[in-house]
Amino acid sequence: MIQTALIMLAVGVFAGIAGSILGIGGGMIITPILTLGMGLNIKYAIGASIIAVIATSSGSTIAYLRDNVLNLRVAMFLEIATTTGAIVGALLTGVLDPKYLYLLFGCLLVFSGWNMYRKLRRGSEVLQRVEPDKIASKLKLNGTYFDKAENKNIDYQVENVPAGFSVMFGAGVASGLLGIGSGAFKVMAMDTFMKMPLKPSSSTSNLMMGVTAAASATVYFFNGAILPGIAVPMALGILVGAVIGSRIMQILPARWIRIVFIPIILYIGLQMLFKGLGVHF
């Protein structure tokens, strides 16, 4: 029992660091480790994972708030979409066969890996020029952030708010269904659709994950998917890892972070797909 708790604590620290650096909430790392690595039922893994998502989000937000990277209005506005989606997702989980959860999870990881690779090919991070957008101005979504690597304040504008909002609803469904922060979708909604720079997208996504996860975690909490012996040491490890991770992220350039994680994410995604398809090797 002590051994299980210590392993969970260590997994938590690792997932906290990796999750906050990538803006993926740790959930995408935890569920594969618990199911593939430790043979836990995927529903309990999802339960532990959604708690870990909240811990990562709250833990790393503490650091981001001090550093003024985050866009609070963007977060608030888009949370309307993510929390609604999270409820829909949590309701779906009770209905679906676990093998579909594995398949969806695998697809999600492969997609995330591909998405990160695609951005890598686009080259180093360049701030896109964006046309003044009526909805964005009306909702006061444009912002400024301080970039530590470049050591200056960067002003940015956002556009295409309806598309970003729709993708956020999907991100919420994925979060509630699979117990993940679905940060890849959130970051994509903000940086690909709304043209926000990566760093504010990533930390805003981190903040939103907590609120989104709270919606589905409440459902999981009362339906018995949360095992304290697993979720608690995991969450405590995550808190420590998230604080360390958010420090590392501001020093490392975004490109290196991605290069390190793409093959790992692709590999784990394929493993989850095989498990969902019932292939053993």
Add this chain to the structure above:
Amino acid sequence: MAQNKSTANEMAQVETIIGRILQVGVIFSAIVMLIGLVMFLITGFSGYNGSYVPRRMGQILVGTWQLRPYAIMMLGVYCLILTPVLRVVVSIYAFYKEHDHLYVAITTLVLFILLVALFIGING
């Protein structure tokens, strides 16, 4: 431009308040979870028979009072879940203080959706 500047200053204030709330909430939850975990590890007993996990609010509170490790751990988990909810509540107040009615409405809507989730969780 002047208006942009004041919006930026206001946001910095809101973010500081919210940061503090999150910090207090997370640290409090972590302490409760840690106490439960340490008790569980020392005694090697969850406080309940077999693999039973208390999950009704009443059970958790009574179990915490009786110092049952799983009840304390679940209480900590529940506090952690409430931390982002608390953030939303404080944001409503902060936007209200800034006379940003649009964001008071937006944030209140988010809180309402979270309350719907709570209702579904308890009754579902």
